[in-house]
Amino acid sequence: MKKIMVNVIEIQDKKYPELLKKIKDAPKKLYYKGEFKNDIFENCLAVVGSRRLTSYGRRMTELLVSEIAVKGITIVSGFMYGGDEAAHRTAVEAGGRTIAVMPCGINVIHPEYQEDLYNKILNNNGLIISEFEGDLLPALWTYPKRNRIVAGLSKAVLVVEAGLNSGTLITTGFAKSFGRKIFAVPGPLTSEVSRGTAQLIKQGAEIVMDASDILKYFNISTIDSIKANSSKKNSNLIQLSALEKEIIEHLKTESLEADILARMLSIPISKISASLSLMQIKGFIGQDGDKYYIN
């Protein structure tokens, strides 16, 4: 790996992010890698999620972040595996910008095996930030410190999945004390990592149903894209065969496995399998584990 220049910016500096400067206990110095342009801090959304992100959480992250990131909103997160990683990766893949706030010294990549993502962030006009210099390794006390920067940089925080008493809730705690808006993605209460988000909603966080809920908060118009999407879908659906239409009907209520579809429709599994593959190739349905859902 080629050595990337490390720069530092101090709190007195004009370029120091405005929002962050205002919080109590703002870091005196920020170390960073990447190109430091001020407009990257203009519209920041923190996206945080559980380390044990479920496939549902990953799908929701991808769905929401890809739409938000292309609108020029910077996605801020903590570079941890799971929810953070999904947010960064989706932002980069959608062509958006993202800021990773590290819990360790600026020279350290943590977790190490996400080096590919680390480089991708830098190569796509993103930033790597830390308030710690050198080779400091992450410790229990550095994570909450990091979380305060994640919340401090952002206008709003989107929580995809969170367990009760999780690090994610520490971030939202900071966000609340800084007066940031909190968005939460609802999920099934049987899932441990949806209980934290449920608690947030109970306490007044706004429920997110699609990306437009968040984009509205950032005063970005959403009408064109959504319209275009739905009309495209409708025209495509006409080409479907009778069996494919039936499958779509069943998938509308919940995502289902191939086996269950075969049982419900009383059609040999070989035929169901073939139809599912074709529909997936055409992009009508997606797959999550062994369940299929409508795109």
Added chain:
Amino acid sequence: MLIKVFSAANLGLETIKVDVEVNLANRGLPGFEIVGLPDKAVDESKERVRAAIISSGVEFPMKKIIVNLAPADVPKEGSFYDLPIAIGILKSVLQFSLPEKSLFFGELSLDGSLRHTRGAFLLALFAKEAGLENLFVPKDSANEAAIIKGIRVYPVENLFELTSHFLGRKLIKPAIFKKSEIDERLPAPAEFDMKEILGQEQAKRAMEIAVAGSHNIIMIGSPGSGKTMLARALPGIMPPLSEEESLEVTKLYSATGNILPGGSLVTSRQFRAPHHTASQVGLIGGGVKPQPGEISLAHRGVLFLDEFSEFPRSVMEAMRQPLEDGYLTISRSKERVKYPADFMLVASANPCPCGYLNHPKKNCVCSSRQIKKYQKRISGPILDRIDLHIVVQPVDVEEFSENQKASEFLESSVKIKERVLAARQIQLERFKGEGIYTNAQMKNSQIKKYCRLTKEVEQILKQAGIRFQLSARSYMKMIKVARTIADLDGAEDIGISHMAEALQYRPKIYED
């Protein structure tokens, strides 16, 4: 007085002739020695032979007896030189003549009777090739040797009977090969009928395809989802061995002593399920005197590796070459042995350390890092050689019992087997003269020749390649699997539906 009796030694699957020379000297102190690199079992044959001869009512000669096993530099092992040595001594005492071109082979019991001895089939094969005419073997091994036509196989029950035969008092009738029920005990019949497995439609279909084309298959699913049950039902849908295959397998089983007393041809495909604590030598083969391992015993059959990710890495890597070539060469400083190992691999694994990733009811407690690490335990090159990848999820039995229609859906193993047999027949005819039997064995050039794709099908495959990020090798796998699906359908060309179905079994998790 020097007497020569002929026997043979098995080295791996090869057999060489061994001359058993027995010299009885009147001079010198009475004694009994065996020379010619005997191992412990051969050396101990002295005691067995002495007791057996006395038990047969013959006085053991009080002479200096030297037995030489020639060629002297080939290590001799096993207990089957008992009979030739005893015959040599008896001949000198009773003065009968031995028929020309005869081969003796068998382990003696102290009471003079002969025990079932491994390798009888190989010996018979060798005897025929070497132009020998008579083969004297233990009665329990006679049916095994009698598979080979053109030689006389004498089933010998005990030494007394054999001496009576040579003295012309009571002749032994040569054995005639007959199929025995004993063979059907090998392997154990399927533990489950496919009909007994509720749900799992896709997994069962994948099993059918795998068996039809002899494709390797991996099942990934939570504990209790039914992976093992599916595998255990496999023997019920496997086609029988063809004549040629049957001889190959019999040879291996005879050499390793796996043919039961009184048994003969191995006619059904073997199902081997070694535990993951099995040693590398036990699984792959090897040892000081190279022995075939489980992969060879699964030749032309199924090797089921449950909890695949628990197998040591070294064992998995060692399986790569035989998976590709269908045989294994074990090299030692003194010998090189080639064992066939063309098997269908059926593997099963958990999706993550706790086992409940994507489980419909239970929560997985593993971090993504743990999951990644766990999934990397299975060697990539091995996954690359597995054609069908399926996810097995537990079935909600309650829901199933309420759904009457679904129960009517269940197919029995017998019905599935019919389709498998038809598909195998198509493949046999297709590959006549190619030296292969099944679709899974096709090399790239053969795929080009036998799996021509129409433009539309190729289009689908290309689009799928982009959407599912298929590797070049996966492309070839998909074509092979589609060919088998088309064969099951009785279709000459691979259609869109065949290719689309094959894509369901593409590598999903466990591969980035």
